[in-house]
Amino acid sequence: NMSSSTPTTSSHRLQVLLSHIHPLKEVQQSISANATSAESSSAPSSNLSLSAALTKFRVSYFNEDFERAREVTLALIRNNPHIFFVDHQWSPKEKKEFTHVQFKHFCAANILTVQIVNENLFYFLGVLDVLALFDTSLLGKVVIHYQLFGSCLWRVGTERQRHVLEDVDRGHHTASFCMTEIGHGSNVRSLETEAHYDPDTKEFVIHTPRDSATKMWAGNVALYGTLTIVFAQLIVGGKNHGVHAFLVPLRDPNNLARVTPGVIIKDLGVKNAWRGVDNSLVRFNKVRIPRENLLNQFADVTEDGTYVSAIKSDGERFGKTLGALLFGRVLYCVGPTANLQASLSVAIRYACQRKQFGDARAGENYIWDYPSHRLKLVPPLANSFAFYFASSRFSKQFATLNDETLHDFHTFISGAKAYICEYTPLQLARNEAVCGGHGFHTDSRLGEFHMEMVPFQIAEGDSIVLYQQTARDLINRLMKGFQKTGPSAANDMAADIVNIYGDFSSLDNGLASELLSISNVIGLLSKRFSQLLLASGARMMKLKKSGKSNTEVWNGTLELALDVARSYVELNLACIFAKELRDSCKDMTIRKILVSLLNVFLLSLVHDHLGFHLAEEIITPTQGKELNCARSALITENDIFDKSHILSVIDSFRIPDYVLRASIGRSNMDYVGNLMDLARMPRTEVVEIPTTHHSQ
Incomplete structure (x- = not known):
């Protein structure tokens, strides 16, 4: 039997911390007074004018509400260091308490x-942009509370249930979301x-009929949970009328x-990540709730027990219920990108x-200057920009979503979520490795960044589930x-995708060869997509003719189908990046940097699938060699990726040191001194040792 789990409310440490929580008015005044102050007092380490120009360009992609939310969230963290800090020595119990x-x-x-979450998307994203970098556990608790629970009640419920939102907004209730089960x-x-x-x-009567x-x-x-939304079969x-959502109280908010x-309720205990989120197992033994607690935007049950819905199709009603949660996939793109x-x-x-090796005359080299190191870090930097531009586009599309655009949006966002969340944890692990022993230390946060993103990848199943939807x-x-x-339908679909974004033939990328032009490389990606799509269709038709069942047909096509989804996402990401560069970037200095990053992104996609392009005779071996050589030269020999330029790009991300909290990554560019401070070791004094003269 599972015993109920309750917090130790008598914890002296927790009570001391709670005593620091200011009254609402005081907190708001503190934020208002400091929101426009500088984000970080750390000394700059790059070209200030270039960094400022890049920052201004990035800011232009979101509106003023995004910036305002980002500022007030940063101010909250900056002005309350006694509350907003993370100690890597905390026990699992302490981590949950402090979070x-x-x-x-x-x-x-x-x-x-x-209401803000559901009516001002960009403000919400500005808040999450900061929380995602400060601590993913805090981000998780906020998203579960305001977005998963809040958006579900806002969009699937009605005024009949919204009376609880005032207590949710001010944190009197701690809200949650009960959908996933052990078996499903x-x-x-x-x-x-x-x-x-x-x-x-x-x-x-809410009931758990079996263990699964x-x-x-x-x-x-x-x-700490006091209120939740439970998804259950409505009988x-x-x-059985299918899955519906219900508002269910879990605890008395005045006495947990x-x-x-x-x-x-049973605490799930220690997890590999998100350790500050108190996840649990929950069972319901004939729990009674009022009829009014059915979220009734799309269906209702009258007092006499009549099921009513203006939507006659069960599938459409189910789709609308889950469609209200589609915003989560936008967050699953924005969070990993940050x-x-x-x-x-x-x-x-x-x-x-960091310097490592070199000759006696010139001294040791910065490891950034080794071509092998740049080849590991410049391509993911280019990917991060592609993801950033795509996330901006998703956000703007979601803000204006309607019944006509919903289907296409769902197709793309499903694949994009899968792609970004599949790529990011793998690259985060590489980032940890390229920093050697210092990357392994908890204080670098590189291992934390990696593990904290794994839940993003497995949310809604692993990437395979969403790729299949696309x-x-x-x-x-x-x-x-x-x-x-006939077969030309695949080429037509690929062309239609590119045409959405317009003509790229006039977009100069500074590379002399026509093979390397932006429009030509996007054409190569388009051909990969169309050929994979055509091959999938042919495989499916062949299996159908052989008498296979629908399930057997799909499973027999699955490997190709997954590549179709990936190539579709890559083609769209490439076009979005190119479109933003063509339409939005007028500053020539910034344009030069972004063109180089776009070139790296495009050529890396071809590089990653070079075998396919050669096997399908999309390019010749000579062209393949030229594409690969151009990519390597662009990354390792281009002065746009030298130390001062690359640091300006990093500074434009606008992550203050008090949020990043990584000694080897602070903007003062003094990792040795920072590590000494971390260890609280005295700095070594440089003393000139006198020369000793020996008598002959």
């Missing part, structure tokens, strides 16, 4: 409300938790020891300081087009 204190302090500051995660339709309607008492129906990974629940009069009767740029900031700043739609479109135009 919850920070979460309560954040709520008290009134920076966010559920991504397959939401097959969740096993049940909600039976009792017309005699006008209540729903136990809710798992519910965040904000184990120690009325013996008929008082757990709702029938609710059984994390990747933070990790690269540490790795590149360290590489520009691939299914693309292959279905191909089949419809195939009936009209």
